[in-house]
Amino acid sequence: MIKKFTLALALLLLLLGAIIPAVAQDEFVFGLVLVGPENDHGWSQAHFEAGRYVEAQIPGAKMVFFPSLNPADAPETTLNDVVSEMVDQGAKVIFTTSDSFEEDTAIVAANFPDITFINVSGDDVLTGEAPSNEGNLMGQMVWGKLMAGCAAGMTTQTGSVGYLGPLINFETRRLAASAYLGARYCYQQYAGGNPDDLKFTVTWIGFWFNIPGVTLDPTEETNTFFDNGADVVISGIDTTEGIVVAGQRAAQGDNVWAIPYDFQGACAEAPDICLGVPYFNWGPSYVNVVQAVKDGTWTQSWDWLGPDWSDINNLDTTAIGFVLGTGLDEMQKANMNEFIGNLAAYATSPFVPDSFALWQGPLSFQDGTEMAAVNQLVDPLDVWYLPQLLQGMTGASSQ
Numbered sequence: 207m208i209k210k211f212t213l214a215l216a217l218l219l220l221l222l223g224a225i226i227p228a229v230a231q232d233e234f235v236f237g238l239v240l241v242g243p244e245n246d247h248g249w250s251q252a253h254f255e256a257g258r259y260v261e262a263q264i265p266g267a268k269m270v271f272f273p274s275l276n277p278a279d280a281p282e283t284t285l286n287d288v289v290s291e292m293v294d295q296g297a298k299v300i301f302t303t304s305d306s307f308e309e310d311t312a313i314v315a316a317n318f319p320d321i322t323f324i325n326v327s328g329d330d331v332l333t334g335e336a337p338s339n340e341g342n343l344m345g346q347m348v349w350g351k352l353m354a355g356c357a358a359g360m361t362t363q364t365g366s367v368g369y370l371g372p373l374i375n376f377e378t379r380r381l382a383a384s385a386y387l388g389a390r391y392c393y394q395q396y397a398g399g400n401p402d403d404l405k406f407t408v409t410w411i412g413f414w415f416n417i418p419g420v421t422l423d424p425t426e427e428t429n430t431f432f433d434n435g436a437d438v439v440i441s442g443i444d445t446t447e448g449i450v451v452a453g454q455r456a457a458q459g460d461n462v463w464a465i466p467y468d469f470q471g472a473c474a475e476a477p478d479i480c481l482g483v484p485y486f487n488w489g490p491s492y493v494n495v496v497q498a499v500k501d502g503t504w505t506q507s508w509d510w511l512g513p514d515w516s517d518i519n520n521l522d523t524t525a526i527g528f529v530l531g532t533g534l535d536e537m538q539k540a541n542m543n544e545f546i547g548n549l550a551a552y553a554t555s556p557f558v559p560d561s562f563a564l565w566q567g568p569l570s571f572q573d574g575t576e577m578a579a580v581n582q583l584v585d586p587l588d589v590w591y592l593p594q595l596l597q598g599m600t601g602a603s604s605q
Contacts, residue, residue: 234500236260237292238271239285241304242415242444247475248468249414249444250274252486253303253326255469259489259521260496267496270295276306278417285310286317293321299499301326301343301492304414305377315340322499326488327377329590331508338506343491345525346512348384348562348589349549350484351440353528354465355388356545357481358438359404360396360538361463362389366405368431368439370424370448372414374605378442380592382408385440386599387564388545396541407436408601414444425451432462438481441467449475463533470521473531480531482542487524510590515550558583565589570597 238257242250250273257269272288274280285307292300299322302311308328315323316337323340330336358367367389369382390401409431412421424447431439432455441448441464452464453476463479466472470487473480491511498504511525519527528546530539552563567578571594578584594603 232266233268233296234264234266234496235268235270235292235296235298236496236499237289237295237297237300238269239275239288239292239300239302239307240271240273241276241306243273244271246415246444246469247446247472248466249486250303252469253301253488256488256492260492263489263493264496264500267500270297276413276417278420286314289314289318289321293318298322299324299496299504301495305375306414312336312340322495322504324495329508331506336506341495341504341506342508343488343495344510345486345488346510346562347381347484347486347526348565349513349553350526350528351381351384352388352549352562352564353542353546354440354467354482354484355385355390356392356396357465357531357534357538357542358385358440358463359389359391359393359399360541361481361534362393362397362404362436362438363461364435364437365393365399365403366407366434366436366438368428368436369406369408369442369601370428370431370439371408371410371442371601372444373412374410374602376591376593378410379595379603380589381442382601383592383596383599384562384565384589385442386596390598391564392541392545395545396538402598404598405436406599407431407434408595408599410602411443416445416447424448428452429455432460437461438463438465440465444468446472446475449473449480452476452479465531470527470529473529477532479533481533482529482531484526484528487521487527489521490523491525510586512553513550515554518546518550560586562586562589571595572597572599572603 240250244254261267301324303326305327311325327344331342386406393399393404394401428451439448449464449466455462456479470485472483513526514524561583565584567582568580569577
């Protein structure tokens, strides 16, 4: 009896020995390099949640991540240092999740030709500067900012909207300009105002989030917007100072509102005065990349992904979403749903050339140069590479 038990135990151990390496072999490691902390309620948390989504969707997927790779939090650490560590941990694909990493990603990718790199928000593939193992990924947040602008334009009672911007580049200009176009349209369409009277002021703090002694303080700049007559602030930075300050001012009795950015749950900072949040949903696209690399089918591409217009808040399909905030009243929510429905009809119409709604002439740049003549549609790549803010906006177009 004892001999039979010993033999059975030995066989069981042999079987386990065969199974465990197979399970370990099925593990697929991917890396996430974040510019900020994984719990910032903004840009970096949206990417971190996408990594968790990948782990839930792909059997054996395991995320390794490095938070806050930036000059303030990790001044001595390089992207190459972080990537080397991730590769040592078995990472086969690494997402570098900021335009701040764009230049270094191309350099580091060339040093690790067997690893797939995805730089988020860059365009090195489009320009031909990326090595063959690097791809680019970005969401068409132009749509989300049109929605944010609409919510601001229909809500403002002072006719003044502030836009809290990060640093100045093609991306940040096109998103601020999209918010402006949405605000103009809805200020007229739903609030009955003259769009030429709408004041839309952009302040750039100098980076994606506050770095004391380096950037402007977003808390101070948000207060300045309100002190100067704006009653709605749209955030374009990675973190939540805009809505936090608006919540504090509202608690003191001010009639002010805010629209945060990046992360689906950002309204939770001050829900009563939140008009909504345009957010990135990176999960589905991250799953596609990781699965393709795992299967050996990944090919280099530049992907600029829009909403799932059948349901922009379907977290299994959409790249861009918009949560309506409780700071909107019922009529405003109905107006927003109508506006979003109009955007969807525009975007999916087979009779409309590839373009973004409201990006249609007459449009001019800040210096008076014509961008688009009457009824002329702006090519999406001209929006991507927007060289200036639009006429009617107040704020710098360059550093």
